[in-house]
Amino acid sequence: MANKQVIVGLGSCGLAAGAGKVFDAIESIKKEKNLDFDLKKTSCIGMCFREPLVEVIDETGSYIYGEITDVKAAEILEKHILQNSPIKEYVVKTEVFDTKDKGFFEGQIKIALRNCGYIDPESIEEYEARKGYNALKKIASEKITSEVIIQNVLDSGIRGRGGGGFPTGLKWRFAFNNKASVKYIICNADEGDPGAFMDRSVLEGDPHSVLEGMTIGAYAIQASEGWIYCRAEYPLAIKRLNIAIDQARAKGYLGNNIMGIDGFNFDIHIKEGAGAFVCGEETALMASIEGERGMPRKRPPFPAESGLWKNPTNINNVETFANIPWIIINGPSEYSKYGTEKSKGTKVFALTGKIKNGGLVEVPMGITIRDVVFKLGGGIIDDKKFKAVQLGGPSGGCIPEYLADTVVDYDSVNATGAIMGSGGMVVMDETTCMVDMARFFLDFTKKESCGKCTFCRIGTQRMLEILTRITEGNGLETDLDTLIELSNQIKNSSLCGLGQTAPNPVLTTIKYFRDEYEAHIRDKKCPAKNCKPLLKFEIIEDKCTGCMLCKKVCPVNAISGERKLAHLIDQALCTKCGMCMSKCKFVAISKS
Amino acid sequence: MRIQRIQTKPHLDESEQVDLSLLVPLVQQYKNKRGNTIPLLQGIQNAYGFIPIPAMEWVAENTGLKLSDMYGVASFYAQFRLKPVGKIIVKVCHGTACHVQNATAITEALEEELGVKDGETTVDRVFTLESVACLGCCSLAPVMMIGDNTFGKLTGKQAKEVIRDIREKENGSGCEH
Numbered sequence: 001m002a003n004k005q006v007i008v009g010l011g012s013c014g015l016a017a018g019a020g021k022v023f024d025a026i027e028s029i030k031k032e033k034n035l036d037f038d039l040k041k042t043s044c045i046g047m048c049f050r051e052p053l054v055e056v057i058d059e060t061g062s063y064i065y066g067e068i069t070d071v072k073a074a075e076i077l078e079k080h081i082l083q084n085s086p087i088k089e090y091v092v093k094t095e096v097f098d099t100k101d102k103g104f105f106e107g108q109i110k111i112a113l114r115n116c117g118y119i120d121p122e123s124i125e126e127y128e129a130r131k132g133y134n135a136l137k138k139i140a141s142e143k144i145t146s147e148v149i150i151q152n153v154l155d156s157g158i159r160g161r162g163g164g165g166f167p168t169g170l171k172w173r174f175a176f177n178n179k180a181s182v183k184y185i186i187c188n189a190d191e192g193d194p195g196a197f198m199d200r201s202v203l204e205g206d207p208h209s210v211l212e213g214m215t216i217g218a219y220a221i222q223a224s225e226g227w228i229y230c231r232a233e234y235p236l237a238i239k240r241l242n243i244a245i246d247q248a249r250a251k252g253y254l255g256n257n258i259m260g261i262d263g264f265n266f267d268i269h270i271k272e273g274a275g276a277f278v279c280g281e282e283t284a285l286m287a288s289i290e291g292e293r294g295m296p297r298k299r300p301p302f303p304a305e306s307g308l309w310k311n312p313t314n315i316n317n318v319e320t321f322a323n324i325p326w327i328i329i330n331g332p333s334e335y336s337k338y339g340t341e342k343s344k345g346t347k348v349f350a351l352t353g354k355i356k357n358g359g360l361v362e363v364p365m366g367i368t369i370r371d372v373v374f375k376l377g378g379g380i381i382d383d384k385k386f387k388a389v390q391l392g393g394p395s396g397g398c399i400p401e402y403l404a405d406t407v408v409d410y411d412s413v414n415a416t417g418a419i420m421g422s423g424g425m426v427v428m429d430e431t432t433c434m435v436d437m438a439r440f441f442l443d444f445t446k447k448e449s450c451g452k453c454t455f456c457r458i459g460t461q462r463m464l465e466i467l468t469r470i471t472e473g474n475g476l477e478t479d480l481d482t483l484i485e486l487s488n489q490i491k492n493s494s495l496c497g498l499g500q501t502a503p504n505p506v507l508t509t510i511k512y513f514r515d516e517y518e519a520h521i522r523d524k525k526c527p528a529k530n531c532k533p534l535l536k537f538e539i540i541e542d543k544c545t546g547c548m549l550c551k552k553v554c555p556v557n558a559i560s561g562e563r564k565l566a567h568l569i570d571q572a573l574c575t576k577c578g579m580c581m582s583k584c585k586f587v588a589i590s591k592s
Numbered sequence: 593m594r595i596q597r598i599q600t601k602p603h604l605d606e607s608e609q610v611d612l613s614l615l616v617p618l619v620q621q622y623k624n625k626r627g628n629t630i631p632l633l634q635g636i637q638n639a640y641g642f643i644p645i646p647a648m649e650w651v652a653e654n655t656g657l658k659l660s661d662m663y664g665v666a667s668f669y670a671q672f673r674l675k676p677v678g679k680i681i682v683k684v685c686h687g688t689a690c691h692v693q694n695a696t697a698i699t700e701a702l703e704e705e706l707g708v709k710d711g712e713t714t715v716d717r718v719f720t721l722e723s724v725a726c727l728g729c730c731s732l733a734p735v736m737m738i739g740d741n742t743f744g745k746l747t748g749k750q751a752k753e754v755i756r757d758i759r760e761k762e763n764g765s766g767c768e769h
């Protein structure tokens with residue numbers, strides 16, 4: 001009888017939820033009771049909302065347990081491992097019976113994430129056991145040429161997953177056509193969109209797929225050296241990449257004459273980012289690898305002509321590379337059978353915000369936003385009203401609920417004024433203020449602007465000032481027109497994508513939520529009850545029991561009243577901190 | 593978001609000695625390698641917790657890099673600090689997901705607990721409070737990170753408790769500051 005397996009998810013999200021403790025608990029119980037099962041580690045399987053996750057595999061199949069504590073883990077070992085009876089109420093996913101989270105996996109197609117959550121990312125053997133490095137082996141044994149690989153990538157229809165959506169095969173062809181003797185390949189793992197973690201999950205969960213993708217890319221464009229530019233905020237990803245690179249070198253997947261292909265020499269280095277969003281932009285990224293301030297450069301020349309240290313360079317995103325080995329093994333038509341006419345394959349999204357099932361999903365292009373939010377995401381927390389999704393982070397925009405039947409593909413999303421972006425999907429409900437959201441993103445781009453282009457540097461500052469003034473109740477009638485005018489100027493006069501897209505969050509919210517702006521400006525009201533200066537806290541006389549609690553907690557002594565009598569808030573003193581409301585046991589305080 | 597990157601007044605406290613010998617192996621490792629400015633600065637910061645001006649001067653002298661270039665790079669990236677920081681850095685995520693889940697309340701609670709503003713260090717130099725962009729645990733928003741530990745699904749109250757716990761441990765172990 002095969003051994004049972006117990007696998008603990010130890011991605012960043014799992015660790016944050018306490019998976020480390022769970023692993024230790026299981027390990028010590030195993031030792032103490034001398035239990036017979038294999039204890040393994042894996043990374044994020046995407047169900048971040050149920051972390052920590054523990055999977056048990058026995059003869060009957062796989063059972064994933066969610067929200068596990070050390071106590072529950074002990075129970076599982078007792079019942080499932082010793083007595084062979086799974087604890088149904090803790091199981092969140094299995095093929096054996098239905099679970100309430102079943103919907104989260106229905107409709108997902110895992111290509112880029114094919115191994116995430118299934119293998120130990122620190123074991124090259126486990127990657128190999130799931131067809132890992134088979135693409136590279138196939139290239140060597142069938143003597144596939146660079147041209148054929150590039151044609152395959154082109155035929156698959158895959159477009160860059162870093163946000164731009166440029167056809168990857170075409171980019172490779174440009175780099176291939178340049179016959180310089182030294183060429184480079186770069187993996188962009190800067191993942192700067194604040195609210196996205198697709199690349200982190202791939203790097204933490206399946207680093208070899210990225211290395212293999214890069215190696216295939218290097219073979220295709222004939223590059224000899226590769227760089228992975230990874231955010232320093234992802235220490236676990238960097239650690240696992242380093243382990244993976246060492247393993248790949250030891251096994252001859254990196255190095256000289258790789259897989260016996262004469263003259264195919266390629267090695268990969270890791271470069272840690274130093275914290276600048278603009279370094280995700282390809283030319284700024286190269287400046288940063290060169291050790292300079294990460295400021296974008298003018299294009300043309302494009303990287304394929306003159307990139308890193310002026311050598312032809314090809315740069316792709318983590319997710320793009322992770323797809324490549326799968327395409328080579330399964331063939332381009334297998335890939336292009338998913339998706340829409342102009343957007344093929346699948347896309348990974350990081351589902352966050354006011355959504356029940358926050359996590360990582362990989363869906364075929366062409367699925368509607370509504371299906372992602374409600375079928376996979378399980379709907380809105382506390383069943384509040386769904387208001388909008390934000391796609392594309394600071395470069396993207398908000399898509400309102402009434403356009404939620406928009407399908408996920410590059411062109412349909414662009415048509416709404418948002419962008420597909422790298423895959424952050426932040427869900428908003430009725431309590432999210434759209435003006436505040438726009439202000440949030442402008443605050444981000446203002447800080448992250450490198451300062452090279454005047455309009456981006458000063459224009460974002462001016463826009464932020466206007467937005468701040470609106471959220472504080474000091475907006476002017478003319479502000480919306482000024483914002484739109486400034487937006488167009490910034491878009492037209494910025495060198496790189498940062499400035500060119502920075503106004504998108506403002507433009508889309510004005511387009512779809514103009515009434516919210518107007519409420520702030522004209523009525524000095526925040527319909528979502530979010531913007532503090534516009535709020536008014538009042539005590540509801542009938543409900544107040546005079547318990548005096550609010551009076552005690554108010555930090556500015558704005559509340560007065562006698563015991564057992566209704567209290568009163570002095571509006572002139574109130575700083576709208578909301579403390580009284582959160583403390584009141586009788587729901588006797590209203591916010592308007 | 594990141595802490596404000598423009599710190600116009602670098603830290604120049606004459607009374608603090610900078611042990612430059614820590615930099616010897618670093619310079620050996622990176623001297624004459626192209627693209628070495630960032631790794632060198634990262635090395636300096638690892639040695640001292642921030643980038644003291646004398647250390648930058650010494651490295652410039654011994655590698656042939658221009659001091660102005662080093663300063664330009666150091667002041668560009670959010671990672672580099674030109675001022676000393678507390679022993680423990682409290683990073684509160686202000687990424688999109690955390691913002692939507694009211695990360696501001698967490699920062700406000702911590703400001704109250706620590707008695708400093710965002711980006712500042714406590715007088716006893718134990719804590720530095722800072723805001724960062726997405727820590728990659730958005731599904732657990734709002735999130736803060738202290739050392740290697742990430743705390744998710746926080747409320748202001750819990751965040752304060754975490755700090756109190758750490759303070760207690762610090763005091764218990766006779767912290768050197």
Ligand SMILES: Cc1cc2nc3c(=O)[nH]c(=O)nc-3n(C[C@H](O)[C@H](O)[C@H](O)COP(=O)(O)O)c2cc1C
Binds near residue numbers: 278
């Ligand atoms: C301001 C800015 C930030 C960017 N950040 C990222 C990023 O974090 N990750 C990424 O892969 N691409 C990012 N990009 C896109 C890159 O410039 C580039 O298009 C991409 O890495 C190419 O890879 P792909 O074709 O595989 O998408 C950014 C672009 C801009 C303008």
Ligand code: FES
Binds near residue numbers: 690731735
């Ligand atoms: S937005 Fe806070 S962890 Fe991603």
